[in-house]
Amino acid sequence: MAATQITTYKNYIGGQWVESVTGKTYPVHNPARNGQVVGEFQTSGAEDALKAVAAAKEGLKIWADTPAPARAGIIFKAMEIMGRRAQEIAETITTEEGKPIGDALGEVRRAMNIMEYAAGEGRRMFGYTTPSELPNTVAYTIRRPIGVVGIITPWNFPIAIPAWKMAPALICGNALVFKPASATPLSAVKLTEIFEEAGLPPGVLNLVTGPGGQVGNALVESPDVKGISFTGSTEVGTDLYAESAKRLKKVQAELGGKNAVIVLSDADMDKALGGIVQGAFGSTGQRCTATSRVIVEEDVYDQFVSELVERTSKLTIGDGIDPSIDVSPLSSKNQKDQVLEYIGIGTEEGANLAFGGRALSGGDYDEGYYVEPTIFTGVSPEMRIAKEEIFGPVLTVFKAKDLPEAIDISNSVEFGLSSSVYTKDITKAYEYINTVETGMVHVNAPTLGGEVHLPFGGLGASGVGAREQGTSAVDFFTEVITVYIDHAAEATERAKFI
Ligand code: UN1
Numbered sequence: 001m002a003a004t005q006i007t008t009y010k011n012y013i014g015g016q017w018v019e020s021v022t023g024k025t026y027p028v029h030n031p032a033r034n035g036q037v038v039g040e041f042q043t044s045g046a047e048d049a050l051k052a053v054a055a056a057k058e059g060l061k062i063w064a065d066t067p068a069p070a071r072a073g074i075i076f077k078a079m080e081i082m083g084r085r086a087q088e089i090a091e092t093i094t095t096e097e098g099k100p101i102g103d104a105l106g107e108v109r110r111a112m113n114i115m116e117y118a119a120g121e122g123r124r125m126f127g128y129t130t131p132s133e134l135p136n137t138v139a140y141t142i143r144r145p146i147g148v149v150g151i152i153t154p155w156n157f158p159i160a161i162p163a164w165k166m167a168p169a170l171i172c173g174n175a176l177v178f179k180p181a182s183a184t185p186l187s188a189v190k191l192t193e194i195f196e197e198a199g200l201p202p203g204v205l206n207l208v209t210g211p212g213g214q215v216g217n218a219l220v221e222s223p224d225v226k227g228i229s230f231t232g233s234t235e236v237g238t239d240l241y242a243e244s245a246k247r248l249k250k251v252q253a254e255l256g257g258k259n260a261v262i263v264l265s266d267a268d269m270d271k272a273l274g275g276i277v278q279g280a281f282g283s284t285g286q287r288c289t290a291t292s293r294v295i296v297e298e299d300v301y302d303q304f305v306s307e308l309v310e311r312t313s314k315l316t317i318g319d320g321i322d323p324s325i326d327v328s329p330l331s332s333k334n335q336k337d338q339v340l341e342y343i344g345i346g347t348e349e350g351a352n353l354a355f356g357g358r359a360l361s362g363g364d365y366d367e368g369y370y371v372e373p374t375i376f377t378g379v380s381p382e383m384r385i386a387k388e389e390i391f392g393p394v395l396t397v398f399k400a401k402d403l404p405e406a407i408d409i410s411n412s413v414e415f416g417l418s419s420s421v422y423t424k425d426i427t428k429a430y431e432y433i434n435t436v437e438t439g440m441v442h443v444n445a446p447t448l449g450g451e452v453h454l455p456f457g458g459l460g461a462s463g464v465g466a467r468e469q470g471t472s473a474v475d476f477f478t479e480v481i482t483v484y485i486d487h488a489a490e491a492t493e494r495a496k497f498i
Helices: 046-064 068-084 086-097 101-121 160-171 185-198 212-221 234-246 269-285 298-313 333-348 363-367 403-410 426-435 470-477
Strands: 011-013 016-018 025-030 033-042 129-131 137-145 148-152 175-179 205-207 225-231 250-254 259-263 291-297 352-355 374-377 394-400 418-422 440-443 478-486
Touching (some): 011 185, 025 086, 033 363, 046 148, 046 175, 068 101, 068 185, 086 101, 086 185, 101 470, 129 137, 148 212, 212 234, 225 234, 225 470, 234 250, 259 403, 269 291, 269 394, 269 418, 291 298, 298 352, 298 394, 394 403, 403 426
Parallel strands (some): 148 225, 259 291, 374 394
8 A cells, every 4th residue: 555645845935945954854743633644844943044034135125115005915815815725724724733623714714804904004004294393394204114024923823823923014014934833834834825826026925844942043043033923932932032132123922821701690691601611612722812710709600610511511522624523632742741730730739620631532532632621610819720821621710709809810810811701780891891901801702812903912921012913013013214304495593493
């Protein structure tokens, strides 16, 4: 029997698909079918990253001078190609990252939305004019690209996160070096192919796959890279921010979360339970906006917990390529080990394991990294499972006597990404909105996600730098230049005005 053909994918530098200088490649496996190799990818090193930076410097010369509405034309085209390839791209996401196919299709749609929005910004690259204090003088601002920008992205949204960094960066005229997570390079290859087909000039987008330690560091250290947009762990992001600060690079870092939902006693229980189960166990809890804490007002606590366990027990678990699956495997052995370790820690800390807690085995489960959706009750704020990001299908449940105590618990972590309250009481909802310490606040809705035309990001350990998406993305990916023009025919007495 012929062995299955395994494709080796290349880097994309200066408009060419090329092998890495290291000459090494590495395999990526399907997290639901460990025997299935998704492809072989370049194990690039610092030298590859620097070649990509040099190519980007060339690309920048053309791209920065291309009018923003013309750049928009290419981004719109990329959106159309993405639409044509939506099913294939979604299957790629599921095959290399593991998320259910419905979520993967949603991710592709979201990437298309951001392309549409960013392209529209091409006709709104606004500066402003204001009267000068001097006669015969015009004062105004314009926006210029930052220059060469590093795009460093995680595995959990291998299409949407790169797209929501790249599309705004491109419309603003920057040239990019894209370093995707090592675990999900095929999605990155396909996204790059889409921009290539859409007609981006050579060098404007360069893809370098491989370990963050080498490629990411080279981008941070290169004086030719003027900005970095990063999404990933708080630990890596903190180092990246510190190293970039030494070089005065512009940084946008979107980091972890420990998002809490508060359920007040007047809440619509059905709505709250639906949002919480989706928030905690959708995408197997592997998203920075996942719900990892629920704080329940004491008079509805027992009823809430029993209905939460009941709903969670109905979730179907399996390979996400099957559209009927609710919870798919974790994306890697590391992820699985980390989640199981935290489940062990929670038990040792004295939390009550109310549901799940085990790795699944037997049959198809032996081929993937499956852990049951897990619920801990009786959790107190000082426990590690209450404070640290687990990034998996583990939900911690707390009891609070009233809204102020619930808000204190919600605010007791270092993270501050997203949060939600379920209540019908508008006064309490506003009290919550005005005191909860997160960058995104929801009322009667899950902690998840965000719309592409609104800012996305968090406080504290959840991130630093300008918000992603919305108009703040344009603020991040441009430098504002202030222009003064003296159009008087002759010299005027300036000094007295200054
Ligand atoms: C979402 O939850 O819909 O890494 C987006 C993450 C976030 C993006 C989440 N930066 O999970």
